[in-house]
Amino acid sequence: MSSTTNRDPFELRDLAAEAGKRLEDASATDILEWAVGEFGERFCVTSSMADAAVVHLASKVAPGIDVVFLDTGLHFPETLQVRDFVASTMDVNVRSIRPDQSVLGQDAEFGPRLFERAPDECCALRKVLPLNEALADYDGWATGLRRDEGPTRANTRVVDFDVSRRKVKVSPIAKWTEADQLAYIERYDIPVNPLLGDGFRSVGCWPCTRRTEPGEDPRAGRWAAFDKTECGLHA
Template identity: 35%
Template sequence: MKDLPGLLAQQKDIAAGIRILTAEFPGAVAFSTSFGQEDQVLADIIWKNNLPVRVFTLDTGRLFQETYDLMDLTRARYKQPFEIYFPETAAVEALVKEKGMNSFYDSVENRKECCYIRKVVPLNRALQGTKVWITGLRAEQSENRHDMPVLEWDEGRQLYKYNPLIHWTFEEMTAYLDKHNVPYNKLHDKGFISIGCAPCTRAIEPGEHPRAGRWWWEESKKECGLHTS
C-alpha cells in the first residue's frame, strides 16, 4: 500500500486526493455531509468531478427547516442521490419516555446520550463496510480539531478518516462557495456559523468562537461524539 498519509498531506487538489483513495479502496469511500458550508464545498467537488463516493447525511429528527430546504435545493442543483440515516425509533422513543423531549438541557451526560442516540449510532451504521470516511472538518472549528491530520486512522471504526479541508481558513471556504455559486444554508447569513440540531444551536455574536452557538449552556468542549475517540 502507498504511503497514503504522506501522499495526501502533500496533495492540494482535493479531487485528485479523493481519486487516490477511490482507486486504493474502490467502492468503499463515503462522505458524510451535515450540509454545512464545509460539506457543501466537498459535495460540489465530489459531484462536479463525478467521483465514485457514496454520500450520506444524518437526520436527527431535530434539524432546522432551513437545513431540510437546503437538502432539497442541493438535490435539485446537482441531481445526485444521497442517503439519509435516521436514529433507531425504539431508542428515541425510550429516551423521550424516560427523560422527556429536551433532557439534553439538564446535564452534559444527558446531552451526550441524546447525541449518541441521534447521531453516533446512525453514523456507525452508515459507515459499515466503509474503508475511507471523508469529512468537512477544519482545524479552526474547535480546539479538538487543531491537531487533526489530513488523513488519520480511526481505530474505533477501523477506517481512514480523510479531512481535506482541515487546513482551510473560513475565508478560503466562503470564497469557494462564492466563486462556484454553491448553495448554502441561509442561517449562515443570520449569525449561525456551526449548525446542528435546532434546540441546540443559536446564532453567535461578533467575536464569539464559531462553536459558541452549539450547546451554548455548557462549559465543556463543544463536541457531539462523531469525531472523538
C-alpha cells in the first residue's frame, strides 16, 4: 500500500540497491510489477512521447497509472499529437507539466532564444525544475531509457536511486535493444512519434533537435552545436 508521505531516502536508497541487483535479469513487466507493488499510487511513469512503449507496459500492470509529460512549450506538434492520442486511447492519467514561465516570460527575463546561448539553463528551467516539482508526491518513477541509446546511458540500471531527487528510478526496458522496442511497438500497435520515421533518431524540443545521418549516434541530433547530449533529467 502507498502512503501519503515521502519515504525515508536512506530506506529508498537501500531498497533500490537490493532491487537493482535482484531484478537485473527480470522482464520489463516483472520490474514494473515490483515497482507498483512497492509504491502503489506513489509511482509514476515519465514519457517524452517519442513512443509509448513503456506507457503501454505500465498501463497493463497498473491501469490508470500517472504518466508525467513535460510540456516545455517548445515541442514539435507531432510530439503533442502523440501525447493527446495516448491520453485518449490508453488506460493512463497523462499529467502535462508546464514550467512556471511561458516561453515569452522566459524570453522577457533571460533574453530571447536562451536555448541557443545557454541550453543547460534552458533545459533546467523548462525540464529539470518542472520534473522535480512533478515528482514531489512520488517515491519512484519509471523512464524509457535503454542502454544501447548511447554512451551516456550504457550503465543504466533497471532499478536505481536518483540521488538528486531522492527517489527510486526504474528503467524497465534498460536491457532492451532498439530492435526489441520496435518489435514490441509493432506487436501492440503502439503510437510512435512520426518524426522518428523522418530522419530523427531522438526527439526533443524543436530548436535543439535535428535529423541524424546514417551511422551517427542516436542522440547526435540533440544540441548538435554544443558538447551536450542530455537535458539533465538523467544526470
